Amino acid sequence: MKTRRSKREIASLIVGFGIIANSMRLRKRLSQIPTLDELPYGDLAKNGVLDDWVVISAEGVEINFGTMVVAIEYCRSNSLDAIDLIPSNIPVARAIEFLREYDPIEYRKNPLAEGRGANQSIVISKDAFVRTGLMKSEALDPFDMVQATKRIKQCCATSFISVIAPTLKVSSNLVRSRREWRGIYRDYDSIPLVMRILEVTILVAMSVSRKLLNKFSFASFLLAP
Known part of the structure; x- marks a missing residue:
């Protein structure tokens, strides 16, 4: 016994x-995921830099002007073509799922890593957006948002990461739907x-x-x- x-x-x-x-x-x-800081964004707007960037967003997600500009400035300062924005009010269960799939250090180093993100909003340069061949950038459903993230990683292999956006809040339900799971594990x-x-x-x-x-x-x- x-x-x-x-x-x-x-x-x-x-x-x-x-x-x-x-x-x-x-x-x-x-702790290794960067956080966007509040920055003055008047110069970017005046110089027309905003016209060179595209915001890809899921259904029910609205990115405010300040967050968009800070994200663009972060990309420009860190030689990035795109960044995936993690909302500040993402549920704990969803955050843990994301952290299981996303290694901040290895993700950028490994050009063959499969695209992973919070699947809510992505800021991407217009040139990179054209390379992806994506036809739509607003109100993407969960499946299309996952597929867009994967495609961006393929085209921006070492210049696409995820960052925490404190000012980005999502009011919609962030529980992963069956369609989103199918997008993530389409081949598995x-x-x-x-x-x-x-x-x-x-x-x-x-x-x-x-x-x-x-x-x-x-x-x-x-x-x-």
């Missing part, structure tokens, strides 16, 4: 440490199912020891981004 219990406790410890390690990994990724239809099975398996494994489960759940909650 003791042997069986000790094995369960060891299994719970392993899974628990894995959850804590993953929480720390996601928190580190979050079985991945969402496999991920779900793994999540359930982990929960079942940890449920064998309630005390350890409570401790690690609390620890992962504190460490989560």
